[in-house]
Structures are given as C-alpha cells and as structure tokens.
Amino acid sequence: MQAEIDRTDRQLLRALQDNARLTSGELAEMAHLSQSPCWRRVKRLEDAGVVRGYHAQLDRRAVGLGVMAFVMVGIDHQTEALSVAFEEAVCAIPEVVLFHGISGPADFLLVIVTTDLDAYSELLQRRLHRLPGVRQVQTYFSLQEFKGRIGGLPV
Template identity: 45%
Template sequence: MAKSPPILDRTDRLILRALQRDGRLSGVALAAAVGLSPTPCARRVKRLEDAGVISRYAAVVDPARVGLPLQAFVSVALSSHAEEVVSAFHQALAARPEVLAAYAMSGEMDYLLHVVAADFEAYAAFALRALLRMPGVKDTRSSFVLNALKPGGEVPVA
C-alpha cells in the first residue's frame, strides 16, 4: 500500500517554494525568507528530507551550454513485459548517460525517454547502437525538441 504524503502546512510550503527557486540558500537566509528562526527551520527541512518530500538537491544545467544541444523524447515499446526483460531493459537504460529521464507509460508505448546528444549523428549512434539493441526493445519513435517553451520547473506547492 502506498505511503500517504505528509501533511504540509503553510510554512512547509514556503520552505519548498524558496528551496525550489534557490537550493543554495543558507539556513539563515531560508529561515528569514519563511519567517522562522534558523533552528526550527532546519528541523522542518530535515523532516521534509526524511519524508522524501525533498528528494535531492541539484544544479540545473543547460544541456546546450555543455555541448548537448539536441534533445529528443523517445517512445519505446517492448516486445515482452516478462520480469527478466523489463529488468534487463531498466539496467541497460540506467547505464546510458544520454538518457536524462525515463518514465513507464500507459498507452501504445511502454516508456518515454528524455535524451540529449551533441548532434544528430551522436543521437543516431545512440539510437542504432545502444537503444535498439537494449533487451526487449521492439519499437521506438523519436520526437526532437525544436524549442523549450517551458522547461522543467518548480512543483506547484500552493
């Protein structure tokens, strides 16, 4: 049975909004931003981390600025949903750094991948030499990002 999400009060939500905007805020600056003293604020952040509400801290890197301007979303269908095939596919995916995110999906395709590459040739090499050779892959369909209108952002914690 799924664990129910923790109850978040107004202050918890203020903390989450502030940290999503700037994960490098010091404890003192965060406390001031949400109207708490540093110790109770730190306790709340720790509680949010322990509950899995805050799953990690990371820098947001622009793929194009590090030589990976091509982005694609790739739908993948597997030939079998047998546990060993799915597990082997998951392991193969986890080993590929160009796959930024992977989602199990409902509908015609089984997975949706977010992939980055230096150029079309690099993407083709990934698709032909890696993705299509992964265990159980039956079909793929690629859509290339032309313009990121609203890149991934903050989770609304109104």
C-alpha cells in the first residue's frame, strides 16, 4: 500500500536524503513548519515505511574498495528450494551490496565491491561459481561513476 505523500512530505524526504543528520528544528525551518508538526510528519513517514532507516553514506574508495562489479547471474532452474538456497547464499556474501531478481537473459543482478581485481577473482572462483544452481556468471566492471548515490530517490 502506498503512503499518502504531499508536497511538504516530499520536501522533508528530499532534505532527509541529502542530510539525515538535520535536526527536527532545521527540518521544520526548511519545510516552513513548527517543530512538533514537522516531527509528527517525519514519524508518520517512518511508521508507514517510507523512511526505512538512516545510514552513513561511505566513499567505497576511501575504505579501500576500488573495484565495483555488476554481475549477471543465470541459474539452471528456479525451484522454491533452490531459489531460497541461492538467495540466502548471496545475502551472506558481504561484498554483495545490491542484489536484485531481474527480467531478461539473466536471472539476477549483483553489485559487488572488492579491494582489487585479485580479490574479485578470488570471490568469483570460490563463492560465486559455487552458488546453488549457477549456470552462468557475467561480470561488467565499473570504469567510471557518474551518479552513484544508492538510496537517493527523486521524490
């Protein structure tokens, strides 16, 4: 079910996406509200699941993760048991930062970050190729990032 979101809510959501550390007073000022109504709006958006959490956005290169790979995975067949085993195994790999079931020739898209190509090669050989039901793995490396803010929605 989609939450009812008005213009003021959208303004608050944009502000929180840009800087989740804003105080309720700063948010209220930006939205031209007093603090209590502003806090209630943000609380309603949190309770409705529109705001799912607050996180620090890290620079992957600054923490030594120089390689970003987009990995297309095809699996043999999707039985319930195989799908659950595959999903659990992928979710257990810390280098996988995004994981989506997709349409098209591949079944899944993984976004993976590693320190370097050697680390990716090790992950590919020891973990990805050994995932339950894997038929095919294709890797595309990011050469240049133009827009990379995960979680920034156009509200």
